[in-house]
Amino acid sequence: MKPIASPTADRRVDVQTFLNENKFSGYQWLIFGLCFVIVLLDGFDTAAIGFIAPSLVNEWGVSKPALAPVLSAALFGLAAGALSAGPLADRLGRKRVLVGSVLVFGIACLGSAFAGDLTQLTVLRFLTGIGLGAAMPNAVTLMSEYCPNQRRAMLTNAMFSGFPLGAAFGGFLASWMIPQFGWRSVLVLGGVTPLLLVVVMVLLLPESVRYMVAKGQPVERIRAVLMRISATAQQAQSFFMTETKASVEGQSGLGVVLSPAYRVGSLMLWLAYFMGLVIFYALINWMPILFREAGIAPKDATLIAALFPLGGVGAIFFGWLMDRFNGNKIIAVGYALTAVSIFAIGQVAGNVGMLVLVVFVAGTIMNTAQSSMPALAAGYYPTQGRATGVAWMLGIGRFGGIAGSFLVAELARRHLDFATIFMVIAVPGVIAAIALLVKQRVHPEVPSARADAKCAALAH
DSSP states (O other): OOOOOOTTTTSEEEHHHHHHHSOOOHHHHHHHHHHHHHHHHHHHHHHHHHHHHHHHHHHHOOOTGGGHHHHHHHHHHHHHHHHHHHHHHHHHOHHHHHHHHHHHHHHHHHHHTTOOSHHHHHHHHHHHHHHHHHHHHHHHHHHHTTSOGGGHHHHHHHHHTHHHHHHHHHHHHHHHHHHHHOTHHHHHHHHHHHHHHHHHHHHHOOOOHHHHHHTTOOHHHHHHHHHTTOGGGGGOOEEEOOOSSOOOTTOOTHHHHTSTTTHHHHHHHHHHHHHHHHHHHHHHHHHHHHHHHTTOOHHHHHHHHHHHHHGGGGHHHHHHHHTTSOHHHHHHHHHHHHHHHHHHHTTOTTOHHHHHHHHHHHHHHHHHHHHHHHHHHHHHSOHHHHHHHHHHHHHHHHHHHHHHHHHHHHHHHTTOOHHHHHHHHHHHHHHHHHHHHHHHHHSOOOOHHHHHHHHHHHHO
16 A cells, blocks of 8 residues: 655645644643633633622722623623624734733723722723733634644633633632732732733744634745744645635635524524623622622632632533534533532522532533633634634623623612522523534534544545
8 A cells, every 4th residue: 555645745734734743842832821821811800800899899889780880891892802803813813913902901901900980990991801802712713723633622621721710810819919908909910910921922922823824924934833843844845724614715704604604503602602601700790799698708708709710620621522522512511510500509508618519519510611612613613714703702702791790780689589599590501501402403513533534534
């Protein structure tokens, strides 16, 4: 049988085959680390307002319903940032948009620390949200485009788990920093750190190699990046890509996402992510206050609430499963279990020890499912529409966060009891699970390992 030539034997290299066949390098771990820190800071800054909310009530004498605009302002910005950043990244590049977005949210978060009233804080949180919303989808897209197919979901989920970890550490730090230095110190930390990160990103973060090939950028630039992964790229004279996902002729960005080939799946991704964020923001913004009203000491309420986003590290296990089995079904099961566990929180308010356990379990399940969604979206779209596909899912989903913030405010206004509030918050988990099952029925998923085998067979 005629031997198969190595990828560089004819000096023409398929970049995804190159990534699949070479060891995951230190350079790729550097990209992973930078994207992880971006998402970590995103989680910290997004959740910070929820942890400082009780201090705002005390210092500025505002009512709980009056907090709804400032709690949701960043979410409106997150939606605007994500919806605009995806098409921009598919046109201008992942790195350029990513660096700009981190710079914006760093400056705006730092400015929030010096707000003098609720109106100023609301405006600055909106600007913070624009930067945050643009940063996350581009970090997900850039990371996924440096991953081998057979490990993409696990690595992308591991990177995205920085978001709930950042939110959790924000709670732990807030519980220590606010009594010591005041609530403004939390926002100072959330602003200065990303500004320092921008410098590192400019110096070390590369552009997506798949994007460079898709845009026909100079061979020398692509080769220089791939040589950081493996020296075998040195002999390559040209680069190309094979797509396991169907391309859409004459379309890019939003045209791909809403094309007949991807439309139903896109809508179901949006619905599932929307419902997941209804749950996440309803709880991350209001749990400290709800727990305090249930008779739990303020410091304990903040610490228990911080356990909820901490559980997102379970997404690494879901990523491993998604690389081997059906991602739609796996995440759907996660959302269904989320509904059960959120309901359970409302039943154990009188037992602090049980409440700690149930909040942690609920957070682990919910954040594992939610943190797995960007990897599912990144694997669903071809390169020509990937950044837009991920960004629009995240952007549309942000309106779920807005709805979640106002939902609890409305439930509190109606004086519903603790158990009923958590029962209502559990319903979106059921809806998210159904949405992913519909996506699977209309667009059956092929596990990445099988897709790789088909692609390799066609290539050879």
